[in-house]
Amino acid sequence: MVERVIRRIRPIRRITQQMIVERKKLSLWERLYLPAVIGGFKVTLRLFFRKKVTLQYPEQRWMVPDGYRGAPYLVKDQEGNTKCVSCQLCEFICPPKAIKIIPPGPAAQLADRPNAEKMPLEFEINMLRCIFCGYCQEVCPEEAIFLLKDWSHVGTHRAEMVYHKEKLLALGGTHRGLQKWKHKLEEAGNQENFPVKP
Amino acid sequence: MSAAPTSETKPAPPPVETLTVKVDDRRVTVPKLSPDHTGKLVPTTMIQACFAAGTMVPHYCYHPKLPVAGNCRMCLVEFGTPALGPDRKPILNPDGTPKITKSPRPAIACATPISPGMEIYCSTPSVKQMREGVLESLLINHPLDCPICDQAGECKLQEYSVDYGQSASRFVEAKVHKPKRIDLGPRIVFDAERCILCTRCIRFTRDVAGDDALGIVNRGSYNTISTFPGQPFDNNYTLNTVDLCPVGALTSKDFRFQMRVWFLKETKSLCTSCATGCNVTVGSRENRVYRYEPRENEAVNGPWMCDAGRLHYKWINREDRLKEVRVRGEKSTWTAALQEIAGKLKSAPKGSVAIVASARQTNEELFLLKKLATRLEAITDSVPRLGRKDALLLDADKNPNTNGARLNGMCFTEVGINLSKIAAGIESGQIKTLLVFGENLLQHGVRADELAAAEITSETVQKHGLTAELLSRLETLIVSDILPGPTTLLAHYLLPGCAHVEKRGTFTNTKGRVQKFMKAIEPPGDARPEWEFLLELVQSVAGREDLRTLEGLFNRMAREVPAFQGLTWAGLGDTGTTVEI
Ligand code: SF4
Ligand code: SF4
Ligand code: SF4
Ligand code: SF4
Ligand code: FES
Numbered sequence: 001m002v003e004r005v006i007r008r009i010r011p012i013r014r015i016t017q018q019m020i021v022e023r024k025k026l027s028l029w030e031r032l033y034l035p036a037v038i039g040g041f042k043v044t045l046r047l048f049f050r051k052k053v054t055l056q057y058p059e060q061r062w063m064v065p066d067g068y069r070g071a072p073y074l075v076k077d078q079e080g081n082t083k084c085v086s087c088q089l090c091e092f093i094c095p096p097k098a099i100k101i102i103p104p105g106p107a108a109q110l111a112d113r114p115n116a117e118k119m120p121l122e123f124e125i126n127m128l129r130c131i132f133c134g135y136c137q138e139v140c141p142e143e144a145i146f147l148l149k150d151w152s153h154v155g156t157h158r159a160e161m162v163y164h165k166e167k168l169l170a171l172g173g174t175h176r177g178l179q180k181w182k183h184k185l186e187e188a189g190n191q192e193n194f195p196v197k198p
Numbered sequence: 199m200s201a202a203p204t205s206e207t208k209p210a211p212p213p214v215e216t217l218t219v220k221v222d223d224r225r226v227t228v229p230k231l232s233p234d235h236t237g238k239l240v241p242t243t244m245i246q247a248c249f250a251a252g253t254m255v256p257h258y259c260y261h262p263k264l265p266v267a268g269n270c271r272m273c274l275v276e277f278g279t280p281a282l283g284p285d286r287k288p289i290l291n292p293d294g295t296p297k298i299t300k301s302p303r304p305a306i307a308c309a310t311p312i313s314p315g316m317e318i319y320c321s322t323p324s325v326k327q328m329r330e331g332v333l334e335s336l337l338i339n340h341p342l343d344c345p346i347c348d349q350a351g352e353c354k355l356q357e358y359s360v361d362y363g364q365s366a367s368r369f370v371e372a373k374v375h376k377p378k379r380i381d382l383g384p385r386i387v388f389d390a391e392r393c394i395l396c397t398r399c400i401r402f403t404r405d406v407a408g409d410d411a412l413g414i415v416n417r418g419s420y421n422t423i424s425t426f427p428g429q430p431f432d433n434n435y436t437l438n439t440v441d442l443c444p445v446g447a448l449t450s451k452d453f454r455f456q457m458r459v460w461f462l463k464e465t466k467s468l469c470t471s472c473a474t475g476c477n478v479t480v481g482s483r484e485n486r487v488y489r490y491e492p493r494e495n496e497a498v499n500g501p502w503m504c505d506a507g508r509l510h511y512k513w514i515n516r517e518d519r520l521k522e523v524r525v526r527g528e529k530s531t532w533t534a535a536l537q538e539i540a541g542k543l544k545s546a547p548k549g550s551v552a553i554v555a556s557a558r559q560t561n562e563e564l565f566l567l568k569k570l571a572t573r574l575e576a577i578t579d580s581v582p583r584l585g586r587k588d589a590l591l592l593d594a595d596k597n598p599n600t601n602g603a604r605l606n607g608m609c610f611t612e613v614g615i616n617l618s619k620i621a622a623g624i625e626s627g628q629i630k631t632l633l634v635f636g637e638n639l640l641q642h643g644v645r646a647d648e649l650a651a652a653e654i655t656s657e658t659v660q661k662h663g664l665t666a667e668l669l670s671r672l673e674t675l676i677v678s679d680i681l682p683g684p685t686t687l688l689a690h691y692l693l694p695g696c697a698h699v700e701k702r703g704t705f706t707n708t709k710g711r712v713q714k715f716m717k718a719i720e721p722p723g724d725a726r727p728e729w730e731f732l733l734e735l736v737q738s739v740a741g742r743e744d745l746r747t748l749e750g751l752f753n754r755m756a757r758e759v760p761a762f763q764g765l766t767w768a769g770l771g772d773t774g775t776t777v778e779i
Contacts, residue, residue, distance in 0.1 A: 196415050
């Protein structure tokens with residue numbers, strides 16, 4: 001038994017021995033220590049008289065540039081309806097699996113909008129998992145999720161960092177985009193009556 | 199050499215006539231005749247030759263188990279036949295190959311029979327153009343509901359559009375809008391806009407299910423599927439049309455908006471709702487079963503399954519599943535409970551134990567129970583469960599493994615014949631210990647309301663009379679079950695078991711086909727597969743055996759039970775093997 005273990009370990013030891021790096025010999029200048037300290041001070045002094053780049057956070061806040069990818073939130077359309085139809089593409093694409101959607105199922109309430117048929121029963125984004133990659137916004141066929149400019153997320157415990165549907169919708173606000181389901185319904189309404197309904 | 203060899207008394211099957219055709223420069227030999235949906239031999243078509251050559255031909259209306267309709271035109275291909283001279287002999291090219299005259303018109307591969315020497319072209323520029331054209335025409339009035347369409351992810355219209363379609367639509371006019379969310383029947387919702395009018399659903403219900411319930415009404419772009427006015431589409435096979443429908447026009451009310459299909463893990467399994475043992479694919483996600491779909495098995499269910507079986511999965515996710523080992527009402531552990539039970543069984547006098555197994559248990563579990571019964575000289579039986587039968591798949595026996603219980607010797611031809619003997623044994627005080635697996639004895643095992651008088655096989659079934667009073671006379675009542683019931687309430691030892699999607703095993707169906715099923719989800723709480731704890735119990739009661747895995751257990755059973763001789767777990771494959779019953 002012991003022999004078997006030793007036989008296993010031996011080659012490993014051989015490899016570790018080969019991997020030991022010899023320490024480099026320091027020159028006198030390097031061993032003197034003080035020149036390096038003085039060099040460091042020089043950098044400090046130079047930056048001390050430059051224009052300040054720090055902000056007095058949290059009184060002062062950083063204005064992020066356009067195109068910044070902050071937290072993903074759900075948006076409503078101009079009539080205050082949930083745009084998300086629970087297609088779950090964002091849940092699928094999300095690399096760290098930060099999104100969890102509970103689809104409505106057959107029995108739950110249909111969508112706010114008459115023609116969209118469904119919306120999520122629950123929609124969660126775990127902001128601790130989210131890496132703000134923007135894939136969800138890109139994949140969404142309904143323009144229902146956007147990465148807004150929010151970059152500061154604080155919570156006192158983990159559960160608080162999981163944003164639920166209501167919170168996401170409240171934070172996301174309104175997005176004035178195409179209202180394709182409404183237009184479809186209008187288009188259908190304008191057409192002559194369907195001959196025999198199934 | 200006088201003895202007539204018995205194996206040669208049957209006439210050898212006549213040699214199959216074959217034809218050789220060329221599919222995109224690949225030569226294939228196919229039988230001249232192939233079975234159609236009823237099994238009758240009809241001339242082999244181009245699409246079958248193409249599939250035999252491994253060439254994909256996109257198709258909507260063609261289905262190997264339905265009559266050919268040839269209405270979607272998706273399968274258009276070009277072809278050529280050998281040119282014949284005036285002497286009816288093939289004209290040869292200078293290099294000796296037969297000269298092929300290419301047909302000036304394309305043909306639908308699903309309905310055109312092949313002829314000798316035919317050449318089929320599936321990838322010419324004009325075939326490509328035709329496919330683009332067909333798809334464009336199908337998409338003219340298509341709503342592109344994909345985000346809210348349950349079919350998305352397994353939609354042939356999506357797939358073919360990606361593979362063969364154009365990247366953009368040229369259609370700028372208003373689409374024809376058709377009715378949506380139509381209630382076709384108790385289990386089916388229909389969206390007329392998404393329907394591509396392939397008539398698969400019509401042909402299925404007329405020619406396979408034998409219920410001519412659907413048809414097309416209206417003309418031109420108003421064409422739509424409909425039932426007869428006021429007649430719901432309601433037979434025991436309606437949900438197969440949801441599988442058949444290549445688009446999201448027919449959707450299942452049960453599965454509607456429950457989960458996107460691309461999240462579902464697919465596990466090969468079996469339906470347990472009757473003795474037919476239809477092969478199914480279980481769709482599950484995060485430990486929840488979302489749907490059953492039929493899995494093709496020529497020897498059992500073909501590509502279909504019945505609605506009752508398909509929808510009988512919800513109890514698996516029930517909240518009140520048994521999750522704890524209980525000893526006289528107190529929560530306990532497996533080790534402690536099994537030790538106590540083993541001690542009790544070991545010291546039980548011969549003949550004082552009775553075992554009621556369930557024909558819903560797997561072959562392996564019944565085999566282990568039989569070992570226990572032999573050791574204890576126990577009287578055994580199982581509980582019959584009878585119901586309605588139909589002409590297509592549904593069997594009257596609602597237990598998935600009655601034959602397994604018979605072959606393992608846990609019950610007899612007439613299931614339930616010993617139950618009254620067990621009752622009498624308890625009454626006389628001879629039987630002191632009873633093991634019950636997955637059956638509620640107080641319900642008599644049979645639902646009287648489900649029984650048609652003619653189908654009762656035995657009077658005793660109705661009269662065996664195991665009452666709560668009788669069960670409470672027992673010294674030890676050991677019950678293993680999945681859901682709580684009156685019998686589990688009386689148990690001294692309650693062992694939580696697994697639904698079949700939570701374990702592996704095999705069932706023997708009504709025709710003696712031994713089929714295996716795989717594990718899809720984890721059991722809840724402390725519940726364990728029955729074969730696992732039965733194996734432990736058998737080992738501590740009847741002595742050690744070198745068995746640890748289910749595969750090993752199955753192979754051991756195949757060696758020891760004569761009926762299963764020669765089977766191996768690996769050899770069963772996905773579709774099983776038939777044994778003599
Ligand atoms: S931004 Fe990226 S990581 Fe965050 S929720 Fe969207 S897809 Fe997921
Ligand atoms: S946010 Fe967009 S991508 Fe995500 S489920 Fe809703 S509609 Fe689909
Ligand atoms: S039928 Fe297919 S293409 Fe049409 S909306 Fe449904 S998923 Fe999309
Ligand atoms: S409902 Fe589906 S199966 Fe029936 S004709 Fe329409 S597309 Fe075909
Ligand atoms: S598959 Fe051949 S016409 Fe539809």
